Amino acid sequence: MDEHKKFLSDRLLSEERPITYRLLSRALDVHVNTAKEMLYDFHKYQNALRSDSVHATYLVYGTKSSDNAQSNGDVEMTSSIPDHDALSEDAPTTTLTLAREEELKDILADYKQVTAIHVYSLAPHPQKDLCLLSDVSTQLSEYSINEDTTAAAKKYGTIPNTQVRRRNRKGRSNVTALVSKPAKQESMKLESVKQEPTAPKPAFAAKIKQDPFAPKAPASDAKPIKQETSEPSSKNATPSSSAGKKPPALKKGVSGGIMQSFARAAALPPRPKPAPKKEETSMALSDDGEADDSDIPAKKTTSDPEAVRAARKQREDALRRMMEDDDEEEAEASEKDDEPADEEMEEAPEPEPEPEPETKKEEKEPAEVVSSSGDGRRRGKRRVMKKKRILDDQGYMVTIQEPGWESFSEDDAAPPAKKQAVTVTQSQTSSSTPSSSAGKGKKPAGKGQGNIMSFFAKK
Amino acid sequence: MVALEDVAGSLRQKPSDAAHQVPSRASSSYKPLDSFALEKQRSYKQQFGDMYFLRLTKIKPAVDEVAAASWSDTVIAGETAKRVPRVLDVRQGELCWVTGTVYMDMPLKPSILEDVSKDRWISAPISTPKYFSEDGSDQIMLEDESGRIRLVGDMLKTIHVVTGCIIAVMGTENANGELEIIDVKFPDLCPQLERWSLSKPAASNGTKKREAKDEDEDMADAPAKSSGNKKIAIVSGLAFSDSDASHALDLDLLLEYLLGEALSPAAQTDISQISRLIIAGNSISTSDRKLDTAATAADEKKTNKKYGYDASSYNPLPSQLLDSFLAELLPSIPVTLLPGAQDPANASYPQQPIHTAMFPSAREYSKDPSAPASQPGWFDAVTNPWEGEVDGWRVLGTGGQNVDDVFKYVDSDDRLGMMEAMCRWRCCAPTAPDTLWSYPFQDDDPFVMKTCPHLYFVGCQPNFSTKVIQGPDGQEVRLITVPSFTESRELVIVDMETLEVEKVKISAA
Numbered sequence: 001m002d003e004h005k006k007f008l009s010d011r012l013l014s015e016e017r018p019i020t021y022r023l024l025s026r027a028l029d030v031h032v033n034t035a036k037e038m039l040y041d042f043h044k045y046q047n048a049l050r051s052d053s054v055h056a057t058y059l060v061y062g063t064k065s066s067d068n069a070q071s072n073g074d075v076e077m078t079s080s081i082p083d084h085d086a087l088s089e090d091a092p093t094t095t096l097t098l099a100r101e102e103e104l105k106d107i108l109a110d111y112k113q114v115t116a117i118h119v120y121s122l123a124p125h126p127q128k129d130l131c132l133l134s135d136v137s138t139q140l141s142e143y144s145i146n147e148d149t150t151a152a153a154k155k156y157g158t159i160p161n162t163q164v165r166r167r168n169r170k171g172r173s174n175v176t177a178l179v180s181k182p183a184k185q186e187s188m189k190l191e192s193v194k195q196e197p198t199a200p201k202p203a204f205a206a207k208i209k210q211d212p213f214a215p216k217a218p219a220s221d222a223k224p225i226k227q228e229t230s231e232p233s234s235k236n237a238t239p240s241s242s243a244g245k246k247p248p249a250l251k252k253g254v255s256g257g258i259m260q261s262f263a264r265a266a267a268l269p270p271r272p273k274p275a276p277k278k279e280e281t282s283m284a285l286s287d288d289g290e291a292d293d294s295d296i297p298a299k300k301t302t303s304d305p306e307a308v309r310a311a312r313k314q315r316e317d318a319l320r321r322m323m324e325d326d327d328e329e330e331a332e333a334s335e336k337d338d339e340p341a342d343e344e345m346e347e348a349p350e351p352e353p354e355p356e357p358e359t360k361k362e363e364k365e366p367a368e369v370v371s372s373s374g375d376g377r378r379r380g381k382r383r384v385m386k387k388k389r390i391l392d393d394q395g396y397m398v399t400i401q402e403p404g405w406e407s408f409s410e411d412d413a414a415p416p417a418k419k420q421a422v423t424v425t426q427s428q429t430s431s432s433t434p435s436s437s438a439g440k441g442k443k444p445a446g447k448g449q450g451n452i453m454s455f456f457a458k459k
Numbered sequence: 460m461v462a463l464e465d466v467a468g469s470l471r472q473k474p475s476d477a478a479h480q481v482p483s484r485a486s487s488s489y490k491p492l493d494s495f496a497l498e499k500q501r502s503y504k505q506q507f508g509d510m511y512f513l514r515l516t517k518i519k520p521a522v523d524e525v526a527a528a529s530w531s532d533t534v535i536a537g538e539t540a541k542r543v544p545r546v547l548d549v550r551q552g553e554l555c556w557v558t559g560t561v562y563m564d565m566p567l568k569p570s571i572l573e574d575v576s577k578d579r580w581i582s583a584p585i586s587t588p589k590y591f592s593e594d595g596s597d598q599i600m601l602e603d604e605s606g607r608i609r610l611v612g613d614m615l616k617t618i619h620v621v622t623g624c625i626i627a628v629m630g631t632e633n634a635n636g637e638l639e640i641i642d643v644k645f646p647d648l649c650p651q652l653e654r655w656s657l658s659k660p661a662a663s664n665g666t667k668k669r670e671a672k673d674e675d676e677d678m679a680d681a682p683a684k685s686s687g688n689k690k691i692a693i694v695s696g697l698a699f700s701d702s703d704a705s706h707a708l709d710l711d712l713l714l715e716y717l718l719g720e721a722l723s724p725a726a727q728t729d730i731s732q733i734s735r736l737i738i739a740g741n742s743i744s745t746s747d748r749k750l751d752t753a754a755t756a757a758d759e760k761k762t763n764k765k766y767g768y769d770a771s772s773y774n775p776l777p778s779q780l781l782d783s784f785l786a787e788l789l790p791s792i793p794v795t796l797l798p799g800a801q802d803p804a805n806a807s808y809p810q811q812p813i814h815t816a817m818f819p820s821a822r823e824y825s826k827d828p829s830a831p832a833s834q835p836g837w838f839d840a841v842t843n844p845w846e847g848e849v850d851g852w853r854v855l856g857t858g859g860q861n862v863d864d865v866f867k868y869v870d871s872d873d874r875l876g877m878m879e880a881m882c883r884w885r886c887c888a889p890t891a892p893d894t895l896w897s898y899p900f901q902d903d904d905p906f907v908m909k910t911c912p913h914l915y916f917v918g919c920q921p922n923f924s925t926k927v928i929q930g931p932d933g934q935e936v937r938l939i940t941v942p943s944f945t946e947s948r949e950l951v952i953v954d955m956e957t958l959e960v961e962k963v964k965i966s967a968a
Contacts, residue, residue: 021720022715022720025720032720032721033723033724059712059721059722061721061722061723061726088875088923088924088925088926089924089925089926089927089960091923091925091960091961091962092961092962093961093962093963093964094961094962094963094964095963095964095965095966096712096716096721096722096963096964096965096966097966097967098708098712098966098967115722115723115725115726116722116723116725116726117723118721118722118723120721130708130967131704131705131707131708131967133708133711133967134704134707134708134710134711137711141783150790153481153790153791154481156720157481157719157720157727158481158718158719158720158790158791159481159482159483159484159718159719159727159730159731159791159792160481160483160484160790160791161483161484161790161791161792161793162483162484162486163484163486163487163793163837164789164790164791164793164824164837165824165827165834165836165837166823166824166837167822167823167824167825167826167827
């Protein structure tokens with residue numbers, strides 16, 4: 001028995017599921033025209049064995065004999081007013097009809113000329129509702145996921161197009177080509193990614209080092225700090241799960257870009273200023289239709305924490321240097337965002353009363369660093385609380401506050417009131433939600449998000 | 460009458476091991492124009508009045524020319540018709556002619572003043588089936604920057620005009636201060652460019668010979684042999700829907716047809732000549748969305764909406780279906796996508812392209828931002844109306860709102876006639892900004908036709924119809940109303956050498 005007969009009898013007689021030529025061609029990796037012939041062959045063969053055991057539908061293509069036949073026939077939509085034809089030219093109409101085998105003779109009788117006819121589908125039962133066939137074609141996607149379209153077109157007989165142009169997306173390097181498929185899925189459902197048990201892949205260690213920023217920033221003396229702080233960061237990266245375990249951190253890392261930058265921010269609180277913020281914004285608003293693949297993680301974490309830290313550090317330094325210049329203009333806007341009144345927490349993750357060495361360290365740090373105070377203006381950066389929304393490991397959106405640096409440029413007199421407010425918020429946060437304040441250590445959220453929320457929500 | 464036995468090439472045979480020849484898709488020469496693209500940073504603070512002014516200044520010279528040519532020496536009852544520069548200068552009892560913008564005063568027409576005075580605030584465009592009232596209470600005015608005069612006369616019963624079209628009228632003002640008109644002139648078709656005036660014919664299979672002699676390429680005398688010619692397919696109203704699966708199978712068949720997977724090798728070779736698919740509006744159905752809002756109205760209080768918008772009621776499925784449809788087509792055929800009234804684009808004319816973020820998989824084929832401007836996207840989401848040069852022909856297409864709106868003004872079902880009138884008025888959306896929502900243009904009225912298209916199609920219409928109209932200088936325009944696929948299951952195929960039209964009807968019995 002031929003392979004296709006075996007497959008078809010399995011599918012039709014044992015599983016009792018209908019099949020179309022397209023599905024058959026994908027299932028058996030044959031040209032669609034061959035598949036049409038196979039369906040015909042099987043239909044003839046099986047019905048010779050036992051009549052009426054499989055039922056076919058045919059696709060008929062050709063010109064119908066007259067308009068009357070069209071409107072009187074099987075089709076209901078030509079009922080529209082025919083007096084338009086007087087104003088309009090007649091256009092030759094070719095009709096593509098899907099017909100059950102029982103009606104085939106009648107339908108063919110309406111045709112003046114038939115250019116093509118073939119078996120469209122086979123089913124184990126008479127097909128009352130042809131619309132069910134569209135469900136069959138949705139199964140096609142099972143076969144077409146991992147295929148190269150051009151190769152598939154050749155194999156299955158889709159009309160190929162040599163001129164086809166695809167976007168050459170930014171960030172789609174040879175590295176991402178390897179991982180882009182899983183990455184796409186990951187970015188769609190972050191939470192599931194985190195639950196995936198992922199073995200660390202040492203193979204990717206090298207890729208990290210190919211990071212574009214890496215060569216620019218040599219590892220500096222900040223590395224020891226990193227090592228200290230990365231431990232708490234991994235703990236808090238998954239606030240609801242038990243703290244202190246290494247695996248969560250690694251899992252996070254796997255999901256790449258987004259999660260990595262979170263972890264990075266946690267690891268180095270004084271640093272993640274606008275640089276990571278920028279990056280995150282582009283992720284959150286990835287509907288800009290452009291270059292979205294650059295959001296998709298280009299690299300994976302490694303089992304070697306040392307290498308990861310070094311790489312992160314380098315990236316951060318580079319980013320920070322890059323962003324330093326933009327800071328000043330943003331300062332004013334972000335100050336508004338930091339009004340304590342707006343600092344309500346939407347939902348804090350479960351508090352983790354565990355002592356946070358990082359938080360303490362932060363508090364010791366100066367709340368404001370004035371870098372220059374020439375020409376009657378003070379410029380520098382100060383510590384503020386920023387709101388940020390993230391997906392936690394259960395897929396919930398949580399809003400947290402976190403300390404961050406913002407640069408400012410203002411007249412000589414420092415506003416003490418504002419500073420106070422900032423401090424208050426900070427202490428509140430660190431007491432009420434210690435895990436989020438320092439541990440999560442997220443970068444500043446998109447400005448204005450929280451404010452708009454509280455403005456519109458009917459309280 | 461065809462019997463099953465006499466069908467040739469039927470693929471009703473035993474599977475053969477013969478390798479199937481896959482014909483390659485004909486190439487599409489395509490140059491979209493961004494005539495209707497708006498700036499990303501645009502202001503909506505301006506008044507709409509400037510549009511009428513711009514339109515009048517742009518079209519008036521053409522009308523004046525036509526009018527002067529035919530009326531300059533007209534003598535009626537011993538009186539010579541003389542040109543009056545402004546509407547306000549019309550003197551009672553003098554035979555004269557004047558040019559201005561038509562304004563239709565119709566009781567059924569939506570009026571912003573009425574809305575404000577009755578304290579009605581709506582956010583969506585309301586749809587009245589017709590503004591035209593049977594009782595004759597409609598008034599036609601002619602206005603320019605100086606003033607407005609009411610037009611009367613039997614002549615007006617024989618022609619159709621709508622708000623915003625620029626006409627010249629000849630007549631005398633009567634005792635009531637109305638202009639009794641004797642004759643009306645339109646600017647008529649604007650100059651038409653030669654074929655291949657913007658793009659160069661690409662050397663490709665089958666069409667080489669004809670391109671060599673494209674000077675005498677005239678759709679009238681082009682050879683009848685049409686099978687080898689390149690074609691484009693136009694479809695509209697695909698209306699991908701979550702709840703209404705009644706035409707899902709037809710959409711599958713359409714996809715298989717365009718991909719060339721259905722049918723026999725001979726037919727597949729024909730289909731491979733279809734070099735481009737144009738989707739003219741309403742690709743996504745919003746009908747089920749309306750049902751949803753009615754259903755959720757009851758428990759609206761319970762749902763905690765953010766930004767006054769309930770994210771849980773959003774249904775992404777229709778756009779996902781459209782996306783996968785496009786993603787499957789695109790490897791084989793380039794697609795131009797016009798937004799329609801129901802698509803997720805801005806509601807006002809000109810509609811801007813549907814954002815490619817709507818198409819997570821199809822956008823891979825969209826325009827590369829780093830690509831040179833001369834290279835359009837393989838998957839080209841464009842404006843509505845849209846203008847471009849396809850295979851050398853100047854093509855103007857819309858999603859149908861312009862015709863639908865003109866349709867409301869007139870007591871007629873002749874949509875081709877309306878399209879023709881728009882060409883002769885030299886304005887593809889005359890009723891904007893009066894009843895067709897529009898962006899308040901300040902510097903230019905893009906709806907004024909500067910060059911006459913060779914092919915003018917309008918999507919989302921109730922019926923298929925087509926004809927060719929001729930202009931005074933030998934212009935020829937192929938007009939097509941493209942029916943909604945959901946209604947008619949029809950796909951329009953245009954031969955890109957002869958501009959002959961045929962259609963393919965899909966029926967899943």
